[in-house]
Amino acid sequence: MSQSAEETFNDPSAGLPQGPAPAALRARVRGLGGSMTRSVKAVAEAVAADPAGCARLTVTALAERTGTSEATVVRTARLLGYPGYRDLRLALAALAAQQESGAAPAVTVDIAVDDPLADVVAKLAHEEAQTLADTAAGLDLAQLSAAVDALAGARRIDVYGVGASGLVGQDLAQKLLRIGLIAHAHHDPHLAVTNAVLLRPGDVAVAVTHSGGTGDVIEPLRHAFEHGATTIAVTGRPTSPVTQYADLVLATSAARETRLRPAAMSSRTSQLLVVDCLFVGVAQRTYETAAPALAASYEALAPRHHTPGPPRAPRTTR
Numbered sequence: 338m339s340q341s342a343e344e345t346f347n348d349p350s351a352g353l354p355q356g357p358a359p360a361a362l363r364a365r366v367r368g369l370g371g372s373m374t375r376s377v378k379a380v381a382e383a384v385a386a387d388p389a390g391c392a393r394l395t396v397t398a399l400a401e402r403t404g405t406s407e408a409t410v411v412r413t414a415r416l417l418g419y420p421g422y423r424d425l426r427l428a429l430a431a432l433a434a435q436q437e438s439g440a441a442p443a444v445t446v447d448i449a450v451d452d453p454l455a456d457v458v459a460k461l462a463h464e465e466a467q468t469l470a471d472t473a474a475g476l477d478l479a480q481l482s483a484a485v486d487a488l489a490g491a492r493r494i495d496v497y498g499v500g501a502s503g504l505v506g507q508d509l510a511q512k513l514l515r516i517g518l519i520a521h522a523h524h525d526p527h528l529a530v531t532n533a534v535l536l537r538p539g540d541v542a543v544a545v546t547h548s549g550g551t552g553d554v555i556e557p558l559r560h561a562f563e564h565g566a567t568t569i570a571v572t573g574r575p576t577s578p579v580t581q582y583a584d585l586v587l588a589t590s591a592a593r594e595t596r597l598r599p600a601a602m603s604s605r606t607s608q609l610l611v612v613d614c615l616f617v618g619v620a621q622r623t624y625e626t627a628a629p630a631l632a633a634s635y636e637a638l639a640p641r642h643h644t645p646g647p648p649r650a651p652r653t654t655r
Contacts, residue, residue: 549577
């Protein structure tokens, strides 16, 4: 279809969209938010906020609605993973139909200082569930499968992360260790670099960074990349600097930061989902060796899991 035909297409219900599934659209907008220009972001946020309304608009009408240009609208569609605006409109129409079929209404995650604890629990639970759903919808399964293959066959695995992402990196490394793989998590940037320069083809390096711009994570990944290791980035910014040195990119949900809830809290939730997907995938690929290794580790730790004694008597007040 020519661009002029695409721009005047007026029947978004015909055919199926090429590109990400409709359910992944909002996750994609959130994930790319920090890397978008102001005009592209205006279009992306408009289509995510009102899929039904935007699905009825031509490219010219959407450009007018968002105060941008037709070229910006088409560029936004492609950035979101669609061949052109026609496919984006089809996805918007499908998303609107899903919402009209009885999807639960959105719950705001903004938490006020005086919110009752019950509201805090409800809002956080909703946001965690949305973060997991967004991450699952936006995961590139081909990239995930390639990452699993690389980890399953790796001679050695290095994992880099600092802060909250460092905790996620440690979780991945210890999971892989328990199924017999040689994996180490490095949160000290000096140790990370000195280990990265010793990697070679057949090894794997994993960088965990929500922002994708953490220098202490990018530097060791760059060394690993330059020395021939397979490199994997787990990040909430699929176009961030860390991806320059990543053979494979696993995108996590880019959660919105609020006053009482730093983005690191929900970003860690989405990172842990990716870690679990990697671990289970690797365990499946290496089941003949993974299962005995897991059994051995459980047996070794069993003596440390003490059985509970008799219940304590309730404390009496004087």
